[in-house]
Amino acid sequence: MNVNLLKKGAESPATLATSIYERLKADILSTRLEPGRKLQLRFLIEHYDAGQTPLREALNRLTTEDLVIGKEQRGFFVKPISLDELHELTKTRCWVETLALRESMANATPDWEEALLVAHHRLERTPRSLNAERFEDNPEWEMLHRAFHALLIGGCGSKPLIGFCEQLADRLYRYRALSIRKAFRVRKVGDEHAAILKAVLDRDTAEAERLLQLHYEKTADIIRADLGATNNDAAATR
Amino acid sequence: MNVNLLKKGAESPATLATSIYERLKADILSTRLEPGRKLQLRFLIEHYDAGQTPLREALNRLTTEDLVIGKEQRGFFVKPISLDELHELTKTRCWVETLALRESMANATPDWEEALLVAHHRLERTPRSLNAERFEDNPEWEMLHRAFHALLIGGCGSKPLIGFCEQLADRLYRYRALSIRKAFRVRKVGDEHAAILKAVLDRDTAEAERLLQLHYEKTADIIRADLGATNNDAAATR
DNA sequence: TAAAGATAAAATTTATAAATTTCTCTCTGC
DNA sequence: GCAGAGAGAAATTTATAAATTTTATCTTTA
Numbered sequence: 001m002n003v004n005l006l007k008k009g010a011e012s013p014a015t016l017a018t019s020i021y022e023r024l025k026a027d028i029l030s031t032r033l034e035p036g037r038k039l040q041l042r043f044l045i046e047h048y049d050a051g052q053t054p055l056r057e058a059l060n061r062l063t064t065e066d067l068v069i070g071k072e073q074r075g076f077f078v079k080p081i082s083l084d085e086l087h088e089l090t091k092t093r094c095w096v097e098t099l100a101l102r103e104s105m106a107n108a109t110p111d112w113e114e115a116l117l118v119a120h121h122r123l124e125r126t127p128r129s130l131n132a133e134r135f136e137d138n139p140e141w142e143m144l145h146r147a148f149h150a151l152l153i154g155g156c157g158s159k160p161l162i163g164f165c166e167q168l169a170d171r172l173y174r175y176r177a178l179s180i181r182k183a184f185r186v187r188k189v190g191d192e193h194a195a196i197l198k199a200v201l202d203r204d205t206a207e208a209e210r211l212l213q214l215h216y217e218k219t220a221d222i223i224r225a226d227l228g229a230t231n232n233d234a235a236a237t238r
Numbered sequence: 239m240n241v242n243l244l245k246k247g248a249e250s251p252a253t254l255a256t257s258i259y260e261r262l263k264a265d266i267l268s269t270r271l272e273p274g275r276k277l278q279l280r281f282l283i284e285h286y287d288a289g290q291t292p293l294r295e296a297l298n299r300l301t302t303e304d305l306v307i308g309k310e311q312r313g314f315f316v317k318p319i320s321l322d323e324l325h326e327l328t329k330t331r332c333w334v335e336t337l338a339l340r341e342s343m344a345n346a347t348p349d350w351e352e353a354l355l356v357a358h359h360r361l362e363r364t365p366r367s368l369n370a371e372r373f374e375d376n377p378e379w380e381m382l383h384r385a386f387h388a389l390l391i392g393g394c395g396s397k398p399l400i401g402f403c404e405q406l407a408d409r410l411y412r413y414r415a416l417s418i419r420k421a422f423r424v425r426k427v428g429d430e431h432a433a434i435l436k437a438v439l440d441r442d443t444a445e446a447e448r449l450l451q452l453h454y455e456k457t458a459d460i461i462r463a464d465l466g467a468t469n470n471d472a473a474a475t476r
Numbered sequence: 477t478a479a480a481g482a483t484a485a486a487a488t489t490t491a492t493a494a495a496t497t498t499c500t501c502t503c504t505g506c
Numbered sequence: 507g508c509a510g511a512g513a514g515a516a517a518t519t520t521a522t523a524a525a526t527t528t529t530a531t532c533t534t535t536a
Contacts, residue, residue: 014310014311014496015310015311015519015520015521016520016521017298017520017521018310040486040487041486041487042485042486050521050522051520051521051522051523052487052488052521052522052523053291053294053520053521053522054520054521056291056294056295056487056488057294057295057298057520058298060255060295060296060298060299061298061299061301061302063299064299064302064303065302066398066401072252072253072256072487073252073253073486073487073488073527073528073529074486074487074528074529074530075486075487076487088395088396088397088398089398091395091396092396092398092399095337095341095396095399096334096337096399099333099334099337103333157326157329158326158329158330158333159326160304160326160327160330160405160406160409161330161333161334163304164402167398168398171398252488252528253487253488253489254488254489255488255489278518278519279518279519280517280518288489289488289489289490289491290489290490290491290519290520291488291489291490292488292489294519294520310519311495311496311497311518311519311520312496312497312498312518312519313497313518313519314519477536478535478536479534479535479536480533480534480535480536481532481533481534481535482531482532482533482534483530483531483532483533484529484530484531484532485528485529485530485531486527486528486529486530487526487527487528487529488525488526488527488528489524489525489526489527490523490524490525490526491522491523491524491525492521492522492523492524493520493521493522493523494519494520494521494522495518495519495520495521496517496518496519496520497516497517497518497519498515498516498517498518499514499515499516499517500513500514500515500516501512501513501514501515502511502512502513502514503510503511503512503513504509504510504511504512505508505509505510505511506507506508506509506510
């Protein structure tokens with residue numbers, strides 16, 4: 001669902017395999033397919049209405065991205081979650097995104113700054129939840145949120161690094177999806193984005209890096225508290 | 239050939255798909271399969287003596303790693319090389335490996351330092367080329383070289399980051415393989431490794447980072463000179 | 477109760493069929 | 507007479523269906 005939201009005019013996903021890949025990925029990231037779950041071919045064939053070959057290809061791609069675990073001769077599984085992985089992913093994301101942000105700011109152009117301003121403006125005026133009472137995921141907000149963060153690091157000048165950051169974002173998205181219903185409303189995430197934007201436009205690199213890092217660490221803290229409190233099976237690493 | 243050299247006692251690659259994946263990857267990295275070449279199923283089936291499905295699965299995995307380009311409905315191609323990509327990969331590798339090295343050194347333990355010393359010792363006493371006259375790739379040296387560099391960043395405490403570094407190393411290996419025959423003997427790479435080791439054991443983080451970065455940039459310079467001089471088709475980006 | 481064998485289920489691979497692209501040849505128009 | 511468009515055939519990629527191999531489960535036996 002929130003995968004590939006950035007590529008708007010993506011050309012036709014002509015093959016079934018890629019279409020399935022995208023659907024499967026979206027279902028895993030949104031945790032509609034729960035972490036650890038076994039992905040039986042028979043079930044997938046029926047549920048996604050496709051043959052074995054395209055499914056198998058999709059699963060193999062996801063294996064390389066570490067969203068699916070393929071155990072030789074005994075099938076595929078949704079990658080389990082763990083507090084360890086949450087910590088590792090967050091730490092890594094802080095490292096590489098502050099690095100990428102630093103480079104982006106070093107390459108800053110007026111165009112980039114203006115695009116960032118616009119992206120933030122759009123994000124700001126979009127409601128986090130479709131329902132004011134209880135949380136209801138707003139795909140529009142998710143897309144804009146992702147676009148804002150992507151833009152922050154987008155000027156670093158390294159496609160491989162950007163790709164790696166996207167992968168980390170994907171893998172962390174799953175953790176957010178698990179706790180978001182409860183974390184809703186305990187946090188003013190909008191203020192954090194505004195502060196980051198200000199630091200960037202002020203050309204205060206050190207401050208921008210500090211705030212971005214804090215932003216991700218706070219997210220992880222909330223998820224960790226929520227996950228640790230509700231169900232302890234999250235601690236199962238394998 | 240030099241893929242997975244680090245995992246010595248790797249458990250049985252029970253499925254054909256994985257075995258094909260490894261062989262294909264090795265052939266691409268060594269440029270036995272030339273950059274840009276079309277990977278026709280018919281040819282692959284015959285050459286690797288396997289069915290379509292395992293081949294297709296292997297190709298899909300390699301696509302995610304950006305070693306193979308899959309064009310929808312029109313087949314697979316070995317990722318072309320370009321001076322742009324060489325530059326981008328090198329830059330990125332310098333960024334993330336200095337980062338990882340910094341963390342590794344922050345977490346340094348006597349065990350780690352000793353392992354590094356041993357890894358360097360082994361590398362040092364292994365000949366770069368099997369033939370003293372003209373270059374002849376020594377797989378043993380390649381393995382030890384890779385192990386030394388892997389150890390340098392291995393203590394950073396982030397599996398995702400280590401994985402990313404490995405991927406960058408793979409993608410750059412291909413460029414080295416293209417120019418190594420000529421670059422042989424113009425460089426005392428051993429001295430560079432020794433200097434890095436010394437800086438690490440001296441706990442001089444800044445110097446170690448500087449030397450590691452220099453090491454990679456020098457490699458890229460040599461490749462760039464060699465590639466630009468001999469054949470200009472390397473400049474074709476897509 | 478534990479081990480061995482048999483049965484069932486599931487994953488992997490091969491074989492076959494369908495769909496798409498690419499190439500070639502012809503025909504038309506300038 | 508030549509360039510370009512279009513139709514048809516060949517080649518190739520993609521998808522489905524069938525067969526094989528491996529793993530897991532259950533029963534039986536020692």
